[in-house]
Amino acid sequence: MRIWQKITLIAIVISLLFASARSHAIAFPFSEVTLNEGVEEARAKIRDAFNATVFAEQIGTNVHEAAEKMNNALEYINQAENFIIQGNLEQANALTQASIKLSEETINSVQELKIQKGLLNFWNWVLSIVVPIILIGFGVCAFFFGRRFWKKHHWKKFMEMKVKPSNGTMPSKSKYSNSRRDIDEDKMILVAVLSAIIVVGGFVVYVSLTPAPQERFVSIYLLNLEKSAEYPELLVLGKNNTFSLLICVENSMRRVEYGVIEAKIFNQSIPTGQQQEETLMRFEEILLNGETWEIPFTTTIDKIGLYRIRFELSLYDNMKAVFASKNFCSLPLEVIS
Secondary structure, three states: OOHHHHHHHHHHHHHHHHHHHHOOOOOOOOOHHHHHHHHHHHHHHHHHHHHHHHHHHHOOOOOHHHHHHHHHHHHHHHHHHHHHHHOOHHHHHHHHHHHHHHHHHHHHHHHHHHHHHHHHHHHHHHHHHHHHHHHHHHHHHHHHHHHHHHHHHHHHHHHHHHOOOOOOOOOHHHHHHHHHHHHHHHHHHHHHHHHHHHHHHHHHHHHHHOOOOOOOEEEEEEEOOOOOOOOOOEEEOOOOOEEEEEEEEEEEOOOOEEEEEEEEEEEOOOOHHHOOOEEEEEEEEEEOOOOEEEEEEEEEOOOOEEEEEEEEEEEEEOOOOEEEEEEEEEEEEEEEO
16 A cells, blocks of 8 residues: 555544544543542532522522522532442433523523513512502692692682672782782692602602511421430440431522532540541522422441431521531440340
8 A cells, every 4th residue: 555545544544533523423531530520510619600590589589490400400410429438330311411401591590581571570669659649649749730720719709799780890919919829829739749759759769679688597406206305325336326317498588599518427435636528418409488498318337336416507608608607516336236
């Protein structure tokens, strides 16, 4: 084979490989490092979607669907992390990309809803001010015209009774003074009505823009599977050292929240300076205002001693871009043989 034929053949092979890579016909292996970076990118997208949802909710947008999408995105991430541990990197990559796509859809849909709600709120606000002003203005005009008509009619009747049949004329000076007095009275009434409109309108705007302060809090507590506050505190190896609980979180923060719970165990049989915490599980959820989050929790303690399981709740602060600890509850346990 001649040299130019070899070069042509190599060029064709390289072109085919490049075209295959461009069309994803050849699947290159994923690295665990790359996938971990993808998971972090997916989590960042969820935080972006959460920030957009918070701002949209502040103007009254319904964010139920957005919260559901973000929870699905979180579930995809958790599954992707499990697949990375198992070594199924291709499935982990697919779930990571699905999470990112779902977060981007959430951001776009929330932005559209925010624009629609903003326009609706603007027109509602305008109508709530313009309509009362028009009605009040109509009432004021009707009052003035009615008052002038009544006074003119009353004055005419009065003068008809006073004027002598011989001359039939009205005193021009008296008519001028009465007309001047009527104009002054109209001005005083108009000033009083406009002042009242300004005061009442300003009060209405202030009240509408300054809602009454409401208590904001989030609570976390434990229940057993029958949803009563009774759970084992004395465990016996081989009998009940595996147990289940419900971790309950109530969101009364008056807004959507991004919550993370970490279940940590402390062996209190060890001296305080040597104690080490171990994270048993981690849970994430997007919580709507007024929603209660119930998480089934099951664990096993296979060594005797004194333990304390601490459930720490952190909420995402979208202004500082950090998770801040808000509350916790703990369960003391003694394990015997």
